[in-house]
Amino acid sequence: DIVMTQSPDSLALSLGERATINCKASQSILYISNDKDYLAWYQQKPGQPPRLLVYWASTRESGVPDRFSGSGSGTDFTLTISSLQAEDVAFYYCQQYYHAPYTFGQGTKLEIK
Amino acid sequence: EVQLVETGGGLIQPGGSLRLSCAASGFTVNSNFMNWVRQAPGKGLEWVSVIYPGGTTNYADSVKGRFTVSRDTSKNTLFLQMNSLTAEDTAVYYCARGTPFFDRWGQGTLVTVSS
Numbered sequence: 100d101i102v103m104t105q106s107p108d109s110l111a112l113s114l115g116e117r118a119t120i121n122c123k124a125s126q127s128i129l130y131i132s133n134d135k136d137y138l139a140w141y142q143q144k145p146g147q148p149p150r151l152l153v154y155w156a157s158t159r160e161s162g163v164p165d166r167f168s169g170s171g172s173g174t175d176f177t178l179t180i181s182s183l184q185a186e187d188v189a190f191y192y193c194q195q196y197y198h199a200p201y202t203f204g205q206g207t208k209l210e211i212k
Numbered sequence: 213e214v215q216l217v218e219t220g221g222g223l224i225q226p227g228g229s230l231r232l233s234c235a236a237s238g239f240t241v242n243s244n245f246m247n248w249v250r251q252a253p254g255k256g257l258e259w260v261s262v263i264y265p266g267g268t269t270n271y272a273d274s275v276k277g278r279f280t281v282s283r284d285t286s287k288n289t290l291f292l293q294m295n296s297l298t299a300e301d302t303a304v305y306y307c308a309r310g311t312p313f314f315d316r317w318g319q320g321t322l323v324t325v326s327s
Contacts, residue, residue, distance in 0.1 A: 160315070203256060
C-alpha cells in the first residue's frame, strides 16, 4: 500500500499569512505514460464532507479560490494558501488515487493564531 | 446537478449487519469509479472500497471479507453491505464519485456499532 504522510499535523497562522502543507508518498505516484501525478487535496470543515480543492497535484477545481495552489511531483507535494482567510480554517488531506487502496494522509489542522 | 445521498446508517450491535445506500443523480454510477470512504469520530479519512465501471471491486484490508460493494444501475444507486460489524467500524460513511479523483461527495451517514 502507498502510505501518505502529511506535515505538519497542525498549523496556526495569522490572517493574511502564507500556509504551506506538505505531503509525502511512500512511492512515486507519477504515471509515466501520461506524465500525471495522481494526487489530490481536500478541505474538510466540521460537520461537512470533504471538498476537492486540487487534483493532478496542481489543477485547481472549479470554484476554488486562486489563493489555493498545489505543486510537486513524484513523491513530494505541497498545498499552499497564499494569504490565509478566516474561512480557510479546516482540516486538509492529501490523497493518492494512483493505485487502490486510495490512501489519504493523516490530515493537517489549520487554525488562525 | 450532481448529487449523492447516503442512507441506511444507525445503531447496530457488534456482530450485526447493515446495508448502506447512496442514491446518485446528475450522472450514472456505472460510468464512474464509485467509492466508500469512512471517518471515525475525531479521526481522519479512510478509504473503504471501490467499484469500477466494469464491475471490478476492491477493498481496504480492514473490511475485506466483511464488506461488499455493489450497484443497481436501474436505481442509479451504490450499496455497501457490512457484515460482522465491530466497534472499530463506527464512523460516518461517505460515498464519493471518482473521476478518478473524488470530485463529488455525499453528506454521509453515521454508523454506530455498540451494545
